[in-house]
Amino acid sequence: MNIAATKTAPASAAVPGVPQDRLAAWIEHWRRPAGASAVAVQLGLLLLILLTGGVVYATGGTGYVWVHMMYVPIILASGAFGLRGGLVSAVVGGLVVGPFMPQDVAMGVPQDTANWLFRSLFFLLIGAFSGLLFSWGNRQLERLRATHLALIETHEELKAAQMSLIQNAKLESVGRLAAGVAHEVKNPLAVIQLGVDYLTNTVKGDDGMAETVLDMKDAIERADTVIKGLLDFSRSEQLALAPCDLNALLEETLLLVKHEVTRNHVTVAKDLQEDLPPVELDRNKIKQVFINLFMNAIQAMNSKGGTLGVRTRRQLLATAAVEQSRGRASHFGPGDDIVVVDVEDTGPGIPEEKLDQLFDPFFTTKAIGSGTGLGLPVSRKIIELHGAAIGISNREAKGAAAQIIFKLAERSRS
Amino acid sequence: MTMAKKRILVVDDEAGMTRMLRRNLESTGKYEVRTENSGSAAVTAAREFRPDLILLDVMMPGVDGGEVAAQLKEDAALDNIPVVFLTAIVKQEETAPTGTSIGGYEYLAKPVKLEDLVACIEKHIGRT
Numbered sequence: 095m096n097i098a099a100t101k102t103a104p105a106s107a108a109v110p111g112v113p114q115d116r117l118a119a120w121i122e123h124w125r126r127p128a129g130a131s132a133v134a135v136q137l138g139l140l141l142l143i144l145l146t147g148g149v150v151y152a153t154g155g156t157g158y159v160w161v162h163m164m165y166v167p168i169i170l171a172s173g174a175f176g177l178r179g180g181l182v183s184a185v186v187g188g189l190v191v192g193p194f195m196p197q198d199v200a201m202g203v204p205q206d207t208a209n210w211l212f213r214s215l216f217f218l219l220i221g222a223f224s225g226l227l228f229s230w231g232n233r234q235l236e237r238l239r240a241t242h243l244a245l246i247e248t249h250e251e252l253k254a255a256q257m258s259l260i261q262n263a264k265l266e267s268v269g270r271l272a273a274g275v276a277h278e279v280k281n282p283l284a285v286i287q288l289g290v291d292y293l294t295n296t297v298k299g300d301d302g303m304a305e306t307v308l309d310m311k312d313a314i315e316r317a318d319t320v321i322k323g324l325l326d327f328s329r330s331e332q333l334a335l336a337p338c339d340l341n342a343l344l345e346e347t348l349l350l351v352k353h354e355v356t357r358n359h360v361t362v363a364k365d366l367q368e369d370l371p372p373v374e375l376d377r378n379k380i381k382q383v384f385i386n387l388f389m390n391a392i393q394a395m396n397s398k399g400g401t402l403g404v405r406t407r408r409q410l411l412a413t414a415a416v417e418q419s420r421g422r423a424s425h426f427g428p429g430d431d432i433v434v435v436d437v438e439d440t441g442p443g444i445p446e447e448k449l450d451q452l453f454d455p456f457f458t459t460k461a462i463g464s465g466t467g468l469g470l471p472v473s474r475k476i477i478e479l480h481g482a483a484i485g486i487s488n489r490e491a492k493g494a495a496a497q498i499i500f501k502l503a504e505r506s507r508s
Numbered sequence: 509m510t511m512a513k514k515r516i517l518v519v520d521d522e523a524g525m526t527r528m529l530r531r532n533l534e535s536t537g538k539y540e541v542r543t544e545n546s547g548s549a550a551v552t553a554a555r556e557f558r559p560d561l562i563l564l565d566v567m568m569p570g571v572d573g574g575e576v577a578a579q580l581k582e583d584a585a586l587d588n589i590p591v592v593f594l595t596a597i598v599k600q601e602e603t604a605p606t607g608t609s610i611g612g613y614e615y616l617a618k619p620v621k622l623e624d625l626v627a628c629i630e631k632h633i634g635r636t
Binding site: 276277280281282283284285286287288289291292295296314318 | 522524525528529531532535567594596617618619620621622623
């Protein structure tokens with residue numbers, strides 16, 4: 095996840111997705127000089143014009159073929175500065191090889207006024223034509239670039255929409271399955287449960303039997319837990335929203351997992367911002383989310399001890415984009431007044447390639463039998479019902495971090 | 509015999525379930541149990557058996573638990589018999605350990621533990 099990801103503005107030169115070779119990069123640089131580099135290009139062009147004049151002078155005057163070399167700086171100028179560049183360079187070029195061209199050069203070929211004026215007119219035509227051509231080309235390029243960017247953006251949006259559709263379809267089919275499975279599995283499970291209860295009362299005195307029955311009871315409970323998770327997941331949830339003190343809710347939930355915290359030698363580090371405004375939420379459902387996150391964090395530390403970090407803070411969303419995991423679009427925008435809840439552990443973290451799968455139903459990193467793979471999907475569903483966002487990432491230091499952001503309702507703002 | 513056993517009518521389309529419920533409830537020594545495996549037979553059985561409490565499965569082919577309960581309500585002789593629904597489509601948390609009232613009826617979630625079942629029955633018809 096990247097809740098605080100900054101969307102980088104597309105660079106003005108390079109078109110994303112289009113590979114740039116060195117020549118293209120150079121042309122790109124020359125095509126649109128600005129500021130100091132514009133002055134440098136102008137000076138360079140002037141130098142080139144004077145140099146051409148020098149060559150014309152040295153080779154015997156304007157009567158020879160070298161005078162045509164003046165087209166080069168004129169075309170280059172119109173490339174860099176459009177029509178204006180073409181015309182200005184044509185005038186300058188015309189003057190350089192015009193009236194100021196000495197008549198007594200070696201092998202001097204005389205020229206009269208009509209001659210150089212006519213030539214200057216010719217330069218102007220070249221400058222105007224190439225300037226217009228370059229301007230037109232530039233406009234086409236800009237339009238192409240804009241179209242390309244729009245296309246890339248649309249493509250990204252489509253991809254995100256497709257991902258979200260696939261995800262929704264997946265969840266929906268799991269949901270439909272769940273109710274059926276719940277009914278079909280719970281009935282036989284009920285028979286087994288009562289059978290085991292009956293045996294418990296009749297096999298007293300036989301240790302082996304008693305132990306067997308106990309194992310069976312555990313197994314029934316585990317199966318029932320999975321079914322319950324499925325039902326949680328499949329329910330179309332109705333939220334009972336009420337303004338709630340998140341800090342108090344977190345403290346309350348921490349009490350519920352206190353036994354697990356102690357048993358696994360975990361230290362709880364709380365950093366809860368005081369005067370947090372109340373958040374509109376369904377206490378019980380959000381509590382379920384917190385329990386899931388706490389239990390995941392505690393289990394990640396695997397009874398080796400560690401620190402469970404719980405933090406709350408209010409802030410304004412500063413960045414342009416809030417991306418949930420799997421790049422889903424969300425309705426958060428810059429300047430949103432939000433409350434952030436962080437739950438962190440100091441466990442081994444989550445393998446990068448698995449980060450994407452964390453919210454998939456039945457995906458679990460826990461040992462077989464100890465996780466249903468439904469905790470996080472259920473949590474995300476609850477969070478999304480609240481119009482909030484949840485993401486999980488690895489901390490830079492050791493461990494994993496879950497982050498939930500709630501948007502504050504208008505009336506919560508002060 | 510110091511006290512008459514309380515009568516319980518168990519209705520569930522699954523024979524294994526009714527057998528298990530009968531075996532467990534009878535093993536407590538407190539109850540006399542009659543079982544039926546269809547909703548359609550339930551009301552007739554209730555008239556004949558005059559149970560103190562009815563354990564009723566919700567989802568049954570044909571006449572389901574809800575219809576059975578409605579028919580019982582319409583019969584003046586049967587409408588005061590407490591009905592406890594057993595259902596696979598709610599979770600334990602949605603029923604308290606001794607049952608929760610939804611729409612005026614008690615519901616117990618399957619799989620139900622014997623102790624929870626007995627506690628729920630005793631809540632309605634008292635200890636025997």
